[in-house]
Amino acid sequence: MKKYMSDLIVTANTPLNNQYFLLKLTSKETLPAMLPGQFVEVLIDDCSNVFLRRPLSVHFVDKTSNELWLLVQRIGKGTEKMSTWQAGQLVNVLYPLGNSFSVPEKQSSVLLIGGGVGVAPLLLLGDYLKNKAIVPVFLLGARSKSDLLMLEEFAKYGTVYTTTEDGTYGEKGFVTQHSILQQKFDKIYTCGPTPMMKAVAAYSLKNNISCEASLENTMACGIGVCLCCVQDTTDGHRCVCTDGPVFNIKDLKWQI
């Protein structure tokens, strides 16, 4: 897929809770197609301690408003700065980067498991599956009720189940403890903290379910040239930014 570098315009920047915010960017040109699981690299050039771009998943592409949505967690210097960006500001972005979640077989039952800000790529995936006439089940986990984000948006594409660690919403516990997992799914897609994804991978392996996980890694270039972002796979070191971020868990050398 052709990659672009362009200055996108902030159209909205909405705090979702004290840690997360939703950033909407638009382009003068029509945004190109972006696949679920792909990411963008955002330049943060007004921040003295940030040097490299920041990788962020494509949360959603709103074709009607020509908007790219990013769901961002304020975690350090760069995302902190991003949270202050205001409508009208120009932001230099490289997009779309990386591979994507694979298309499941028609009429298969699909489970999308997200944890924390890892829910980000699953919204676009929901939209994508809908276009393929597949209605997925979402299982979204967070620490607490206020960290469960965009539930109404997810609900547009499938049934949403939730867990919170403190039990303030949905089932109490971790996603891998949710009762919905007693059902049988054909395919699982997951994104979230590594321990969560490893638990999901273990569940999938045990139940012989095909599973794809979207990984993170420290990235310098995002386009496969620096070789900084490797993941150990059965095929050796592969770049998360080009061979991923989505990997089939059977290709990963995860100790689970």
Added chain:
Amino acid sequence: MKKYMSDLIVTANTPLNNQYFLLKLTSKETLPAMLPGQFVEVLIDDCSNVFLRRPLSVHFVDKTSNELWLLVQRIGKGTEKMSTWQAGQLVNVLYPLGNSFSVPEKQSSVLLIGGGVGVAPLLLLGDYLKNKAIVPVFLLGARSKSDLLMLEEFAKYGTVYTTTEDGTYGEKGFVTQHSILQQKFDKIYTCGPTPMMKAVAAYSLKNNISCEASLENTMACGIGVCLCCVQDTTDGHRCVCTDGPVFNIKDLKWQI
């Protein structure tokens, strides 16, 4: 004089022409007394290529509104950024720094010669002289009419004469060619580009007029500890940030 470091609040940031802007900062506490010729060191912490603070003259202190005024020329990365600061923004400032113009004898005739952004410290000097019951003459030079700044403010404290290089306002030419110099003054204070100040110094020496000039230099600390900002004087290397920025021209080893 006691020095302060504090976060001042931008109350106004007004473009004066395409190069200059007037930045007004206020403090929660009452601003301390600042003397004419003193400067401040401004932190520009939202700019990726700026590391050190930027030295800027105290243009004026408005006691009624408790505001510090800075008259700034957009010249590079830091001042460019400053020109985008908006009301409400916090700015970390060290102040007041450096020595100051000396107090002239009562009832002496005083000429204040400024060029370009070098007019900045002369406004506070005008105010200061007024309080000493001295009415100075201002001679302000610029490239062109639009670069002559704050004329009405200066006019509050004395008669204002001007030169422009292109003759679009006042007398055409350089300040040192202005007809007012045919009058005899007891004291000259000057600030502006070094060639201008050297010409003023030459005139003063020739006419045996006491003259003080406010110098610039590359500064790292602004408080006399790094020894980066030295000026060659008859007494050896002296720091512009503490022994200056104001020097009596007879102490300078200027080749004029």
Added chain:
Amino acid sequence: MADLTTMLGSLQLKNPVMTASGTFGYGDEFADFIDIAAIGGIIVKGTTLHHREGNAYPRMAETASGMINAVGLQNKGVDYFIEHIYPKTSAIDTAVLVNVSGSTIDDYVATAEKIADLEHIPAIELNISCPNVKQGGMAFGTCAASAYEVVDAVRKVYPKHLMVKLSPNVTDITEIARAAEGAGADSVSLINTLLGMAINANTRKPVLSTVTGGLSGPCVKPIALRMVWQVSRAVSIPVVGLGGIMNATDAIEFFLAGATAIQIGTANFIDPTTTVKVIDGITSYLDANGYKSITDIIGKLEV
């Protein structure tokens, strides 16, 4: 419009802007963003005799105005390069150079020998300065005698343009440069990365799997510029300058300091169009200042 044609000894480049090894892949990764044939020279990823998996991850730490990498020369080996990558790089209408790395002199020699046969590779850059491999690498480049030895051995088997990439992790880089020149190098390029380290205070662990790694980016520019200036006055062969170049102004500083050509490394990660912007910016600078050719400013620092 000023002439940017650059002669590195007998190696002609259409302009003096090259890409630094390990930061530009094999070129085509940038084809969506720029016309890669517009670049003066593309230096591909460090290539070794055998396939290398490189270091474990994490391999990267961001630092103030820079980054540390610990890639460790991950590459599929020279034979893979020749078979699978060379056919593609041959199609790029500009000079493509191979950065040759190794752990032993024999490795360097064997790799260089294989590349010597490739028609569309007019030169190699001999990397005697990689800080990210346990054996060899930087060790060769931090001692004049071993630098001489490896350059001399490669020189014997490699008849085309031999550029030697120097390490900044030395007391006196001019000594190493002179050794390379003495052993027959056609040019020297500098600097490779500075050995650095990053620690995560929260986890109390090194950020990189290898503890230390190579520092690059604008943070190292003052050091690179100083070394280019020193080396260009110490040797007669052309000097290729790099280290922290982010824009045309940075590049011009290197030319003034004595570099005949420059390389863009880490900047490619921040802005993949940096190379062409720098080329355009150099032309504008030369035109605005009335220079007819890039050669008019090389080493023209007024000291």
Added chain:
Amino acid sequence: MADLTTMLGSLQLKNPVMTASGTFGYGDEFADFIDIAAIGGIIVKGTTLHHREGNAYPRMAETASGMINAVGLQNKGVDYFIEHIYPKTSAIDTAVLVNVSGSTIDDYVATAEKIADLEHIPAIELNISCPNVKQGGMAFGTCAASAYEVVDAVRKVYPKHLMVKLSPNVTDITEIARAAEGAGADSVSLINTLLGMAINANTRKPVLSTVTGGLSGPCVKPIALRMVWQVSRAVSIPVVGLGGIMNATDAIEFFLAGATAIQIGTANFIDPTTTVKVIDGITSYLDANGYKSITDIIGKLEV
């Protein structure tokens, strides 16, 4: 609240945060901003046997996340220090160290000898690493033999704590550190500035009057951290770490890497209250992580 008391060999400091020579004047310049007696140690400006005017201006260039200085040890000489400055520094209720610089071994010895007599100066920092003087300075610190020689000579006349400040402009800093230790140094401090250069592309002139100068600030932190880690594993005497420390997190990284104390340099220019903020931040870190004493984290990097 965790105990910050620090022992540099037999030299006791109330906490491990010192100020770097040449960046803190003689201390009182900061009295408007902070309680300078709260600092663990103040190392005053480089002091030489005779008065020095230092280099011509311009002496400073801003760089990416750092600066280059070419002050050249401007100071009024040791006798002036003793007569006019020492009486004032004696009144500061913390350890005040003198940074001793020189062009010849005799100079170093004579200066150290004079300072040895000062009751309120418990230690000197021997600067064998100043890149900004034509003779001596860094030359001593870039060769193990000459480093040994000058430390050995000073050791004979200076009975109190002898800290030796090392240059990062070397191939192997552990070699120089071991030479200093062998010659009797009580501690080593590192790093001094890296030799760098800045050019103004518009004027085509060097920014500094001396062409090259010393690079400092956060840009050098990765290199400093690496060297502190290397040296602390190579010698048995305490290591004092510095280079680009801007905040408590940076400081903690140096402790983890093996520094017993740290120094704050360039950061004082950006924020004159850095020292006390770092002291507070270290305490918070130790308390938050359940450490009783600063000594609990020194060298505790989990590799």
